[in-house]
Amino acid sequence: MDTATTVLDLVGVFLNALLGGTVARRDRLDLFGFLVIGIASGLGGGLIRDVLLQHGPPAALTDPAYIPTALAGTGVAFLLDISPPDWSRAFKFLDAAALSVWASVGAQKTMGVGLGRLPAILLGTITAVGGGAIRDLLLQRVPAVLQDTRWYASVAVLVAAVEVLGIATGFPVAGTVAAITLGVLLRIVAEWRG
Amino acid sequence: MDTATTVLDLVGVFLNALLGGTVARRDRLDLFGFLVIGIASGLGGGLIRDVLLQHGPPAALTDPAYIPTALAGTGVAFLLDISPPDWSRAFKFLDAAALSVWASVGAQKTMGVGLGRLPAILLGTITAVGGGAIRDLLLQRVPAVLQDTRWYASVAVLVAAVEVLGIATGFPVAGTVAAITLGVLLRIVAEWRG
Amino acid sequence: MDTATTVLDLVGVFLNALLGGTVARRDRLDLFGFLVIGIASGLGGGLIRDVLLQHGPPAALTDPAYIPTALAGTGVAFLLDISPPDWSRAFKFLDAAALSVWASVGAQKTMGVGLGRLPAILLGTITAVGGGAIRDLLLQRVPAVLQDTRWYASVAVLVAAVEVLGIATGFPVAGTVAAITLGVLLRIVAEWRG
Numbered sequence: 001m002d003t004a005t006t007v008l009d010l011v012g013v014f015l016n017a018l019l020g021g022t023v024a025r026r027d028r029l030d031l032f033g034f035l036v037i038g039i040a041s042g043l044g045g046g047l048i049r050d051v052l053l054q055h056g057p058p059a060a061l062t063d064p065a066y067i068p069t070a071l072a073g074t075g076v077a078f079l080l081d082i083s084p085p086d087w088s089r090a091f092k093f094l095d096a097a098a099l100s101v102w103a104s105v106g107a108q109k110t111m112g113v114g115l116g117r118l119p120a121i122l123l124g125t126i127t128a129v130g131g132g133a134i135r136d137l138l139l140q141r142v143p144a145v146l147q148d149t150r151w152y153a154s155v156a157v158l159v160a161a162v163e164v165l166g167i168a169t170g171f172p173v174a175g176t177v178a179a180i181t182l183g184v185l186l187r188i189v190a191e192w193r194g
Numbered sequence: 195m196d197t198a199t200t201v202l203d204l205v206g207v208f209l210n211a212l213l214g215g216t217v218a219r220r221d222r223l224d225l226f227g228f229l230v231i232g233i234a235s236g237l238g239g240g241l242i243r244d245v246l247l248q249h250g251p252p253a254a255l256t257d258p259a260y261i262p263t264a265l266a267g268t269g270v271a272f273l274l275d276i277s278p279p280d281w282s283r284a285f286k287f288l289d290a291a292a293l294s295v296w297a298s299v300g301a302q303k304t305m306g307v308g309l310g311r312l313p314a315i316l317l318g319t320i321t322a323v324g325g326g327a328i329r330d331l332l333l334q335r336v337p338a339v340l341q342d343t344r345w346y347a348s349v350a351v352l353v354a355a356v357e358v359l360g361i362a363t364g365f366p367v368a369g370t371v372a373a374i375t376l377g378v379l380l381r382i383v384a385e386w387r388g
Numbered sequence: 389m390d391t392a393t394t395v396l397d398l399v400g401v402f403l404n405a406l407l408g409g410t411v412a413r414r415d416r417l418d419l420f421g422f423l424v425i426g427i428a429s430g431l432g433g434g435l436i437r438d439v440l441l442q443h444g445p446p447a448a449l450t451d452p453a454y455i456p457t458a459l460a461g462t463g464v465a466f467l468l469d470i471s472p473p474d475w476s477r478a479f480k481f482l483d484a485a486a487l488s489v490w491a492s493v494g495a496q497k498t499m500g501v502g503l504g505r506l507p508a509i510l511l512g513t514i515t516a517v518g519g520g521a522i523r524d525l526l527l528q529r530v531p532a533v534l535q536d537t538r539w540y541a542s543v544a545v546l547v548a549a550v551e552v553l554g555i556a557t558g559f560p561v562a563g564t565v566a567a568i569t570l571g572v573l574l575r576i577v578a579e580w581r582g
Binding site: 051052053054110113115116118119122123133137140141142143145146147148149153154 | 218221223224226227230231233241245248249250251252255256258261262331332333334
């Protein structure tokens with residue numbers, strides 16, 4: 001991954017750990033509960049992807065930036081009472097960018113180890129929504145992806161598909177830019193209509 | 195795996211994705227929910243097995259037939275209102291065959307990478323019932339294997355054990371035939387007594 | 389792992405399978421349910437750790453002592469009605485030792501394959517509490533680690549951190565002894581304060 005992708009990937013980790021922390025607060029968990037939910041939300045999707053790819057230990061364990069970033073997001077949510085309704089437009093924009101980057105990175109990595117297009121779309125989507133699904137399971141909720149009313153998972157599938165199309169047609173950079181742009185726009189439309 | 199085994203393995207993927215879809219319908223999930231439950235039901239057991247074996251990416255990701263087969267089973271269940279009580283005898287026979295093939299294939303693969311007999315029985319069973327357990331967890335049900343009233347998981351253990359016995363005594367082909375035949379017969383008896 | 393560590397590791401498997409069995413009894417599961425819960429409780433944490441480390445099949449599958457030990461613990465809990473309130477002081481001491489050994493072994497293994505200190509603390513903790521979390525998920529309970537009122541998971545984090553400190557400062561043996569001693573003492577204090 002290049003630097004811009006890594007930065008956006010880590011932004012996703014931070015924001016999803018923060019979001020996990022707001023859910024932990026709603027459920028009145030203690031500090032340990034915050035940490036479990038924050039780490040699962042921020043790192044879970046990438047961990048599942050890397051375990052399925054079977055190409056060495058997950059990036060979340062080998063790159064020293066990931067765990068601290070997840071802990072930082074969780075820590076902010078533990079110290080400050082941030083709740084989703086308060087989220088500013090900037091926040092929603094970053095959240096949309098993170099979802100799109102995760103779906104795009106997951107698809108890229110999958111094709112990068114020589115797997116096909118459908119597995120790339122599948123693992124791109126899992127990267128983007130897997131952490132939230134683990135969080136929901138731990139908190140005994142039916143995972144949000146099963147009733148995709150907020151079009152979160154559907155956008156992840158589309159982003160991963162555009163990314164795969166870009167790689168398959170020989171335009172990986174343009175594909176990534178198009179995939180992430182499309183993802184952010186669709187998320188903004190979904191929130192606006194929501 | 196030889197061709198006959200692969201075909202039966204894929205029949206299992208199709209049928210379990212279809213079965214997952216009928217459960218998704220009962221829970222009134224949307225299309226995305228159908229896809230998640232169908233893929234988890236059809237591919238989940240093999241994914242867990244291959245992740246535990248640590249011998250390269252899961253067959254469900256490397257063999258291009260698996261994801262489309264799971265999607266096809268899910269798609270049929272989304273389009274047609276098939277419910278388990280309607281299942282014909284042919285359907286139940288195929289279901290029994292798939293369970294037995296999955297348990298047999300899981301045990302074979304485990305011994306094939308040099309692991310022992312108990313791990314082979316364990317992973318054969320996980321292959322056969324793991325997808326259903328993930329489906330139940332996602333849908334917030336206590337997994338059916340914990341109260342094996344329908345003798346599903348018990349039959350999987352027996353099939354895997356007979357498969358292991360065949361390999362250990364030097365009669366792998368006879369063992370597989372015996373294991374799958376036994377599994378189908380026991381499932382039919384269990385349904386008939388049910 | 390040296391012999392003493394392996395023995396304590398297996399003591400942990402036996403005790404946690406036994407503990408899983410007592411939970412299975414409370415939920416009136418059948419024999420198969422006992423086996424699933426006992427194996428998940430006894431082997432689950434180590435399985436998650438080894439799958440994340442991506443260094444060959446999990447020890448629970450390659451070392452022939454693990455599955456039988458988990459089955460033995462489950463079998464005792466199935467045959468005898470042991471309930472946690474009856475547990476003697478010796479039992480609680482062994483339980484505290486097993487938690488500490490699991491956290492220490494998990495951290496050791498992680499650093500042993502070249503990963504860093506934070507991943508080592510994370511995987512040490514997952515080794516120690518992961519099996520119980522899987523058990524809780526299967527039984528549709530909110531995992532105990534999310535409300536760490538009994539200070540189980542917090543002690544695991546501390547034990548793993550002391551273990552990492554010992555390795556990082558060049559005193560691995562002293563670190564392990566200190567980590568496990570601290571873990572046992574803290575568990576005893578936590579139980580005593582109740």
